[in-house]
Amino acid sequence: MIRFILLITLLPALALGDDWNLRECEGVPLPTDFSIDECPNGRPCKFDIDKTIHVKGTIKIDHPVTKLPSVVEAIKPNGETINFGIPSGDACNAVVEAKCPLDPGTYTIYSPVVIKGTPGEAVTTRIVIRDQDNKVVGCASTDTQFH
Numbered sequence: 001m002i003r004f005i006l007l008i009t010l011l012p013a014l015a016l017g018d019d020w021n022l023r024e025c026e027g028v029p030l031p032t033d034f035s036i037d038e039c040p041n042g043r044p045c046k047f048d049i050d051k052t053i054h055v056k057g058t059i060k061i062d063h064p065v066t067k068l069p070s071v072v073e074a075i076k077p078n079g080e081t082i083n084f085g086i087p088s089g090d091a092c093n094a095v096v097e098a099k100c101p102l103d104p105g106t107y108t109i110y111s112p113v114v115i116k117g118t119p120g121e122a123v124t125t126r127i128v129i130r131d132q133d134n135k136v137v138g139c140a141s142t143d144t145q146f147h
Contacts, residue, residue: 025139
């Protein structure tokens with residue numbers, strides 16, 4: 001999320017890392033591709049509270065999947081977490097040119113995300129996509145500033 005997301009997901013390896021400074025979640029590879037429509041040049045990018053952004057990420061799934069519950073998290077410096085998910089709640093509803101159940105393979109997820117947080121605050125934003133067994137199948141985080 002979003003390696004995205006989802007925030008969840010989900011961002012390209014080298015080129016993406018340069019654009020978004022993405023960090024892996026423990027044990028989960030970064031997305032092979034990632035973009036935000038409203039930020040065509042990567043970072044820095046302005047994220048306005050209560051505005052919708054459109055996130056696209058490509059993840060590799062290594063087992064059959066029937067559900068992809070997803071969440072975007074803004075983690076404040078004090079450790080407080082604000083959850084704001086994708087509108088559908090399940091990335092299965094946001095898979096491009098496919099529908100769940102999904103066989104092992106590479107899939108692109110494209111979803112709107114409404115930004116939640118406190119204006120002027122620097123946070124770590126993380127997108128987490130899980131499967132039906134609560135196993136993380138897509139995850140990435142980056143530092144962001146909300147306006």
